[in-house]
Amino acid sequence: MNLTIHKYQGAGNDFIILDNRAGDINLTNKQIEFLCHRRYGIGADGLMLLSNSSLHSFKMEYFNSDGYPGSMCGNGARCLVAFASKLGIKKLEFEAPDGYHSAKILSKIGETINIELQMSDVFKIKEHSPKSFYLNTGSPHFILFIDNLENYDVKSHGKMWRHNPIFSEGTNVNFVQGDWGRKSANWSNTIENEDNLEISVRTYERGVEDETYACGTGITASAIAYHHLLTYNRASKRENFPLNIYTKVHAIGGELAVKFRYMGPEKYDNIYLIGPATFVFKCNIEI
Numbered sequence: 001m002n003l004t005i006h007k008y009q010g011a012g013n014d015f016i017i018l019d020n021r022a023g024d025i026n027l028t029n030k031q032i033e034f035l036c037h038r039r040y041g042i043g044a045d046g047l048m049l050l051s052n053s054s055l056h057s058f059k060m061e062y063f064n065s066d067g068y069p070g071s072m073c074g075n076g077a078r079c080l081v082a083f084a085s086k087l088g089i090k091k092l093e094f095e096a097p098d099g100y101h102s103a104k105i106l107s108k109i110g111e112t113i114n115i116e117l118q119m120s121d122v123f124k125i126k127e128h129s130p131k132s133f134y135l136n137t138g139s140p141h142f143i144l145f146i147d148n149l150e151n152y153d154v155k156s157h158g159k160m161w162r163h164n165p166i167f168s169e170g171t172n173v174n175f176v177q178g179d180w181g182r183k184s185a186n187w188s189n190t191i192e193n194e195d196n197l198e199i200s201v202r203t204y205e206r207g208v209e210d211e212t213y214a215c216g217t218g219i220t221a222s223a224i225a226y227h228h229l230l231t232y233n234r235a236s237k238r239e240n241f242p243l244n245i246y247t248k249v250h251a252i253g254g255e256l257a258v259k260f261r262y263m264g265p266e267k268y269d270n271i272y273l274i275g276p277a278t279f280v281f282k283c284n285i286e287i
Helices: 027-037 074-086 154-162 180-185 216-229
Strands: 004-012 013-019 046-051 058-064 093-096 099-109 111-116 125-127 130-137 138-143 172-178 197-203 211-213 245-253 252-264 267-286
Touching: 004 074, 013 074, 013 154, 027 046, 046 074, 058 074, 074 099, 074 267, 093 138, 130 216, 130 267, 138 216, 154 172, 154 197, 154 211, 172 216, 197 216, 216 245, 216 252, 216 267
Parallel strands: 013 046, 058 093, 138 172, 197 245
Antiparallel strands: 004 013, 004 267, 046 058, 093 099, 099 111, 111 267, 125 130, 130 138, 172 197, 197 211, 245 252, 252 267
């Protein structure tokens, strides 16, 4: 089988994309694993098929680098939107593993497109400890807040949590460092407006089974968990909802942002992940 490969990356999270609107691409788990392998194949964190949808402009079919179907991927979705736009698809609305999504192109410089992607609403956050939480933003994420992110052993600690039996289906693991002092001390002075928060995130991804340069659903979950942490036992008693929150996020692979509307304790909607998607190269491969 001869395949035309389109390689994209979003903040260092890289993907193989195939146009499957003709419906003639049927890859085995082993073939997907081979294509994503960084020594023997093309190399990628995941593979996506852009397929036809009966409900929307297109469908996102996502596979992890281990060859098996994955859940929602935020960075991958932005890359797929960039690819769809390059194909001439105008209405950027699509179905993904977690349901309907829409996207908007904010700007374009060369082969990099800055995209705003609508994410799933969040209505449940499970507290594991005072500084760790579990929530689902299209994919499950365990969020652990730490104080020395730069020197943290993400791979070993991530592997431990990813396979912890408390997560029946496994989980992605995000290690987050935030601006504790200023935001905690002056929270009442900043929460009234469109608040600007800032965090750094490193992620261990299931399916890749390693640290990746960025994770879109993980970055989204981390931003929401950070806001939840800062408002714990504070905003739960407030009545002036909704509040619009904007969070700048530093990942290994680049800068992203998350904005959302806070509707009250554990209620977040109008969630958007903002970041780049870059075309890397196109090639043909026989498998």
